[in-house]
Amino acid sequence: MAEIGNISVFFAFFLAFYVIISSFLAGKYRNEKLFRSSENAILSIAILLIIAAVCLLHELLTLNFNLKYVALNTSTDLPVVYRITSLWAGQAGSLLLWCLLLSIYFALTTVTDRYKDLEYKPYVNMTIAVVALFFIFLISFIENPFDKLSFTPQEGRGLNPILQNAYMAIHPLCLYFGYVGVTIPFAYGMGALLSGKTDYNWIKQSRSWFIIAWTFLSVGLLLGARWAYLELGWGGYWAWDPVENAAFMPWLTGTAFLHSVMIQERKGMLKKWNMILLITTFFLAIFGTFLTRSGIVNSVHSFAQSNIGPLFMGFISFILLFSFGIMLYRSKSLESENSFDSILSRESAFIFNNLLFLAAAFAVLIGTVFPIISEAVSGEKILVGEPFFNKVNVPIGLVLILLMGVGPLISWRKSSWKTMRKNFTVPVILSVIFGIFIVFAGITETVAVISYVACFFVTSTVVIEYYRGISVRRDKGDNFITALTTLISRNKSRYGGYIIHIGIVLIVIGITSSSVFSHQTELVVNKGESFTIGKYKMVYTGLNSYVTDAKNATVADLKLYTNDKYSGEMKPEKNIYKYQGNREINQETEVALRSTLIDDLYVILTDFNTDTGSASLRVIVNPMITWIWAGGLVLLFGALVIILPKRKKNESNNV
Amino acid sequence: MLKGKMKFIVAIILVATTVGYLVYGSARDTMVYYLTVNELKEKKPRIYNQRVRVSGTVVPGTIEKGSDGSLKFKITDGIQTVDVDYKGIVPDIFKDKVEAVVEGKLTKDNVFYADLLLAKCPTKYESEDQLYKNKNVTNG
Amino acid sequence: MDLYVITIISIVICIYIMTPLFNDHNLFTKSGENDNKYKNMKRIMVLNSEKENIYSELRDIEFDYKLGKITRDDYEQLTDKYKLKAAEKIQEIEKLKNNQ
Numbered sequence: 001m002a003e004i005g006n007i008s009v010f011f012a013f014f015l016a017f018y019v020i021i022s023s024f025l026a027g028k029y030r031n032e033k034l035f036r037s038s039e040n041a042i043l044s045i046a047i048l049l050i051i052a053a054v055c056l057l058h059e060l061l062t063l064n065f066n067l068k069y070v071a072l073n074t075s076t077d078l079p080v081v082y083r084i085t086s087l088w089a090g091q092a093g094s095l096l097l098w099c100l101l102l103s104i105y106f107a108l109t110t111v112t113d114r115y116k117d118l119e120y121k122p123y124v125n126m127t128i129a130v131v132a133l134f135f136i137f138l139i140s141f142i143e144n145p146f147d148k149l150s151f152t153p154q155e156g157r158g159l160n161p162i163l164q165n166a167y168m169a170i171h172p173l174c175l176y177f178g179y180v181g182v183t184i185p186f187a188y189g190m191g192a193l194l195s196g197k198t199d200y201n202w203i204k205q206s207r208s209w210f211i212i213a214w215t216f217l218s219v220g221l222l223l224g225a226r227w228a229y230l231e232l233g234w235g236g237y238w239a240w241d242p243v244e245n246a247a248f249m250p251w252l253t254g255t256a257f258l259h260s261v262m263i264q265e266r267k268g269m270l271k272k273w274n275m276i277l278l279i280t281t282f283f284l285a286i287f288g289t290f291l292t293r294s295g296i297v298n299s300v301h302s303f304a305q306s307n308i309g310p311l312f313m314g315f316i317s318f319i320l321l322f323s324f325g326i327m328l329y330r331s332k333s334l335e336s337e338n339s340f341d342s343i344l345s346r347e348s349a350f351i352f353n354n355l356l357f358l359a360a361a362f363a364v365l366i367g368t369v370f371p372i373i374s375e376a377v378s379g380e381k382i383l384v385g386e387p388f389f390n391k392v393n394v395p396i397g398l399v400l401i402l403l404m405g406v407g408p409l410i411s412w413r414k415s416s417w418k419t420m421r422k423n424f425t426v427p428v429i430l431s432v433i434f435g436i437f438i439v440f441a442g443i444t445e446t447v448a449v450i451s452y453v454a455c456f457f458v459t460s461t462v463v464i465e466y467y468r469g470i471s472v473r474r475d476k477g478d479n480f481i482t483a484l485t486t487l488i489s490r491n492k493s494r495y496g497g498y499i500i501h502i503g504i505v506l507i508v509i510g511i512t513s514s515s516v517f518s519h520q521t522e523l524v525v526n527k528g529e530s531f532t533i534g535k536y537k538m539v540y541t542g543l544n545s546y547v548t549d550a551k552n553a554t555v556a557d558l559k560l561y562t563n564d565k566y567s568g569e570m571k572p573e574k575n576i577y578k579y580q581g582n583r584e585i586n587q588e589t590e591v592a593l594r595s596t597l598i599d600d601l602y603v604i605l606t607d608f609n610t611d612t613g614s615a616s617l618r619v620i621v622n623p624m625i626t627w628i629w630a631g632g633l634v635l636l637f638g639a640l641v642i643i644l645p646k647r648k649k650n651e652s653n654n655v
Numbered sequence: 656m657l658k659g660k661m662k663f664i665v666a667i668i669l670v671a672t673t674v675g676y677l678v679y680g681s682a683r684d685t686m687v688y689y690l691t692v693n694e695l696k697e698k699k700p701r702i703y704n705q706r707v708r709v710s711g712t713v714v715p716g717t718i719e720k721g722s723d724g725s726l727k728f729k730i731t732d733g734i735q736t737v738d739v740d741y742k743g744i745v746p747d748i749f750k751d752k753v754e755a756v757v758e759g760k761l762t763k764d765n766v767f768y769a770d771l772l773l774a775k776c777p778t779k780y781e782s783e784d785q786l787y788k789n790k791n792v793t794n795g
Numbered sequence: 796m797d798l799y800v801i802t803i804i805s806i807v808i809c810i811y812i813m814t815p816l817f818n819d820h821n822l823f824t825k826s827g828e829n830d831n832k833y834k835n836m837k838r839i840m841v842l843n844s845e846k847e848n849i850y851s852e853l854r855d856i857e858f859d860y861k862l863g864k865i866t867r868d869d870y871e872q873l874t875d876k877y878k879l880k881a882a883e884k885i886q887e888i889e890k891l892k893n894n895q
Contacts (some may be wrong), residue, residue, distance in 0.1 A: 001797065003797040003798065003801065004797050004800055004801045004804075007801045007805075008801065008804075011805060011808070015808075015812075018812070033815050033816050033817075033818070034816070036815030036818075037812055037813065037814075037815040037816050040811050040812045040814075040815060041812045043811075044808045044811060044812060047808070048804075048808070051804070117837070119837075199841050201844075233744070233747070234744050265848070266848065266851075266852060340663075343662050343663065348663075351663070352666070352670070355667060355670045355671075356670070359670070359671075359674040362674075362678075363674070363677075363678050366678060366682070367682075370682070371689055380688060381688070381689040381690075382686050382687065382688055382689065383686070383687060383689050383708065384681070384682050384685045384686055384687075385685055385687060385708075385758070387681075387684070387685045388681045388682060388684075388685040391677070391680075391681035391684070391685065392674075392677050392678055392681045395677060396674070396677075409864070410864070411859045411864035411865050412855065412856075412859065413856075413873055414865065414869055414873065415864065415865065416865070416866050416869060418866060419863065419864055419865055419866055422863065423863065423864060465862075468862045468863070469862065472858070472861045472862060491858075522724070587747045587748070587750075588747055589747055606744075606745065618744070
């Protein structure tokens with residue numbers, strides 16, 4: 001099977017070349033035969049990569065240790081489900097996955113594009129094919145998952161235990177759908193520039209594909225945070241680690257793009273700006289992929305840890321130079337069709353939004369590459385730690401939240417002070433009352449108060465928007481439910497967007513509460529002893545152990561009492577994984593977690609003494625962390641409202 | 656509509672300046688050197704009590720638990736070695752020969768008091784050297 | 796065995812990719828089409844889409860007015876402005892259609 005996989009990959013490589021050439025010729029000479037042929041080749045690439053992935057999966061499931069990739073990432077005691085997820089656990093496999101996802105997106109564009117024409121789509125195809133060529137090149141010649149060893153080991157190295165977790169199974173997949181997905185809107189933009197057809201279509205299609213990628217990125221980021229929270233055992237979920245930042249930056253510029261794109265769709269303005277944002281987001285997605293793989297930022301005094309580094313840099317430079325170059329070449333066709341009606345308008349709010357998102361992305365970028373730059377410039381590696389990112393991003397974030405609240409209250413094109421005063425009065429007064437209330441309730445930390453009040457403000461404006469919108473429809477005779485559904489389906493972007501904003505608000509509330517109000521304590525307990533933290537009391541009844549196929553587990557048994565009422569057991573674990581392989585990491589702690597909407601109780605067994613039966617525990621209470629995950633679900637729901645097509649209705653054009 | 660455009664440009668400059676200042680200030684407050692053990696020792700005595708980050712490998716046999724709940728160990732870069740006294744969360748993979756990163760201060764008694772400990776993140780992309788090292792052992 | 800499978804797959808794919816090169820397709824082009832007519836058609840499509848955008852803006856303006864976000868004066872002013880734009884597009888489309 002490995003042979004089939006290997007050959008499929010090479011064949012896909014050649015086909016990618018073919019697509020580039022035939023698309024180019026098809027576009028230049030408006031040759032339909034070449035265009036059809038190239039589109040068949042695109043579908044073939046997807047088929048070949050699916051075959052390759054299935055082959056690799058087969059080798060992983062059957063534990064064919066003769067294959068280097070299988071030997072590095074599996075072992076005989078690895079459960080079947082993780083043999084499947086090991087497909088993307090290692091570099092070669094994850095690159096194959098990248099190629100596969102790109103080819104699937106690529107195939108989808110040939111199947112779903114309703115505005116096909118010979119002047120434009122071929123250039124879109126050509127662009128995607130160039131990106132595909134690079135990545136397929138990597139898995140064909142540099143990191144081939146089908147490489148064989150000159151011998152067959154008896155046992156593989158096994159999969160890192162912290163990757164053997166449901167979240168680590170889906171999180172990379174989700175993020176990849178996001179990273180890879182940005183290629184498509186980018187290609188539509190390039191297609192517009194290369195063909196010179198920078199009019200109506202490309203932005204609509206870019207936006208439709210982009211929001212899909214954005215949704216995957218958002219969910220992927222949250223899944224990663226949840227994984228970190230559950231598996232890494234420090235009670236936190238985000239450390240501004242270079243790899244985390246790598247995924248966050250394209251999300252920031254991408255969110256800016258989603259907003260400013262609306263201005264282009266309505267008024268034909270900001271075309272250059274949107275093109276720049278799109279190119280930048282794509283660049284950041286590729287850069288993010290590169291950062292995660294090359295180890296360039298993590299260690300002291302090392303640049304390329306693998307030969308992939310320089311190749312990526314070369315490719316990224318090529319992309320940047322080429323795309324900005326062609327943008328300059330076509331800059332005349334990107335001129336604005338209109339001018340702004342007024343500075344007091346939603347357009348202005350959106351531009352302000354863009355500036356802030358870009359500022360945040362820039363700050364995160366600077367913080368992440370600081371060590372590389374400082375070393376290049378001064379020979380000494382200097383870094384800025386977690387506090388830097390928080391110091392910069394918290395103020396920016398708070399202003400953005402306020403903007404989320406202000407946006408809906410200002411109309412497009414032009415707003416007057418009179419209407420603004422009318423619209424702002426109720427939410428502002430309610431928010432101030434809310435603020436006073438929470439301060440009296442005992443919350444005095446400034447950041448927390450500002451954050452909560454801002455979130456309340458946003459929520460109130462969204463509720464008012466929905467209320468008003470529903471009223472308008474009810475005046476036309478609809479009942480409540482019909483009014484709501486018609487309102488949403490007629491204005492999906494707006495009302496779906498509001499739902500996404502509520503999701504963000506929930507996430508921010510969760511972040512604020514867990515950052516400002518968490519308590520932590522470390523202690524050593526002996527059998528029978530109890531301890532309290534907040535409203536929780538735990539009684540330590542002793543150590544226990546059990547054995548499974550994969551591990552030897554030691555458990556600390558704790559009985560939990562919430563407000564003096566018995567509420568279950570907490571069983572934090574420390575495990576030793578039995579590997580027949582020779583992996584260095586075999587220790588793992590399993591957190592005992594009890595989550596409610598109010599807070600999370602998080603207990604880690606840091607050490608134990610089997611002679612005395614004592615246990616060392618770290619206990620953390622994290623308020624409202626669940627709101628983060630709940631907010632993520634709301635965000636997803638809002639995104640689906642926007643993405644899913646509305647049921648075909650007869651839209652009356654009665655203007 | 657030059658006046659309108661001016662307003663936008665002024666607003667943009669204002670935002671850019673504010674953010675620029677914010678970035679500058681935060682960077683200045685949170686910058687730390689990232690040094691090898693040897694570089695740390697070379698920078699004495701200026702480096703005493705200055706917050707820095709140091710990377711090195713854990714010298715085998717040197718990990719011990721202090722009576723005050725702290726973790727004591729030595730790290731080296733092959734050229735120089737330093738004693739570390741650490742209080743805080745210990746990553747699962749921390750043990751002999753692991754590559755560790757500590758952040759804290761070196762005091763006059765030449766002990767590095769750290770409050771942050773990272774052990775080299777278990778990357779997904781490890782080398783295959785191990786396979787070859789154990790080739791003779793595993794291949795019956 | 797592996798080799799047979801992949802050879803067959805490759806041949807099928809090659810055939811699939813080569814076939815369009817030898818068929819006559821007329822999805823985008825009409826036989827004997829003249830370039831001008833094609834260009835006109837494309838231009839009309841673009842104008843139609845822009846017209847739809849303007850209608851959408853007008854609906855939006857009305858909605859915002861009903862929601863109380865813009866004053867009556869602004870509502871009338873904006874509606875007039877955009878109606879004018881729509882009229883221009885319609886005129887252009889008519890002209891092109893007549894030229895066919």
